[in-house]
Amino acid sequence: MSRSQLGTGSLVVAALAVGQALNDRLPDSSDASRLFERPVAIGETVELRTGDLTPRSVEGATSILRSIGSSIRSPGLAVVVSFDFVSRQVSSSIRYGELRDGSGRVTVFGPSGDRNEVTCSGGPVGIVVHCTAVVEADPETLPGSVLGLAGDELDPRFDDMAVIDLDITAADVRAWQESEELEVDVYEVAGL
Amino acid sequence: MLGWIAGRSLRQIVLAVGAVILLASGAFGGLRQAEPDQRGALTLGEPRDAAPVRLTVKGVYWADDLGEAIGPSDFGRYLLVIADVSSGHDASLDSFVVRETLRLNRLDQLAKNTLSRVPVRSEDADPQVIVTDDRVRLAELGPGLTYEVAFIWEQQISEPLPTSIELQTWSHQFRQSSLDDQENWFGRSPDATGRFAVTKFGAS
Secondary structure (H helix, E strand, C coil): CCHHHHHHHHHHHHHHHHHHHHHHHCCCHHHHCCCEEEEEECCCCEECCCEEEEEEEEEEEEEEEECCCCEEEEEEEEEEEEEEEEECCCCCCCCEEEEECCCCCEEEECCCCCCCEEECCCCCCCCEEEEEEEEEECHHHCCCCEEEEECCCCCCCCCEEEEEECCCCHHHHHHHHCCCCEEECCEEECCC | CHHHHHCCCHHHHHHHHHHHHHHHHHCCCCCCCCCCCCCCECCCCCCEEECCEEEEEEEEEEECECCCCCCECCCEEEEEEEEEEEECCCECEEHHHHHCCEEEECCCCEECCCCCCCEECHHHCCCEEEECCCCEECCEECCCCCEEEEEEEEEECCCCCCCEEEEEEEEEEEEECCCCCCEEEEEEEEEEEEEEECEECCCC
16 A cells, blocks of 8 residues: 555545544534423513513313313313413414423423413413413322423424423322312403 | 356356346345244234334224314314324324324225315325314324324215225334435335224214
8 A cells, every 4th residue: 555545545544534523512402492491480571582481380180171162171171271471572473382390201282282381372462372282190299390381382492482480399299180170261361 | 057157157156146146046035034024913902013103993984174273174084093102103194194104095086185076095195183172183193102093094985884994004114215315204015904894973
């Protein structure tokens, strides 16, 4: 093997090594595109890119009746989170939800799930809309759950996500398991 | 042949052997450990793990009309499988994963899905998946929850009513999409099959 062949081979190996080192050090694409999580507690307000979100209440039951007439009966518990949203620059919606339960398991849902559903279509800029998120969950791992809410259900990457501490206790879960059917107002513009 | 080999250098022989191994193994997925064949029998009342769904077939039925919420079939008749489903995955499953877990085999003239009413072979027909307790569609299968559901297909009435049906479960693999960086349960592969008697829904 000639010296020039040896040199060429060494350059190729060096280029591959540099490429591998760069690949190892650059952030993974799923990590780089993760949502910007904005923690918030019930009753507080968090500023998202598109507007202000205020979680109002957390309830639960084994069955719910929505104000639009449909009802679900859950083999676990249906958790209902009421929140207010005010669009800032343009009319915006909250269409993505994910419940992370106390054991780290995740349920992802959107605006048209029939059972799990976040209902928060864009209201006029500056006007409060009353929204709800309904998600079914395993009662055993509900304590310690948080709910993530973000704008786009199809591609929420790179955007803000409100992460709501639901503050659910084992006593809450027991009470919800024995409760009556819960009636849920799914969506309402304040003042209308 | 031996003379030709004897005339080659050691480097050429090593390269030739390597190329043969690469080409021969590549046709069967390379030199990775092959997954054992998991196909088996699907039986009534026995849980079956078709990754990532655990499914237990509880009955196979036909009906003209499913009453409140669903109504009569405008295509012909309903064929339905009542089953319990749950998930072993730590994240909720999209509806397509549950829908693709169960298929009917060797039947004809089924509606492709609820949107496209084109008649197709049963292997290509997507069922609706409805929770029996409240008759609401199962859009996500959440972790830790077990639902009794009806897998519902529609078949044209011109086809003879089957007295038994072969069901097949399909398992999925969790991997990255070949088109973008999203990860999901792509790539179906056949799992277990079983033949079940068909009775009229609600006749018992």
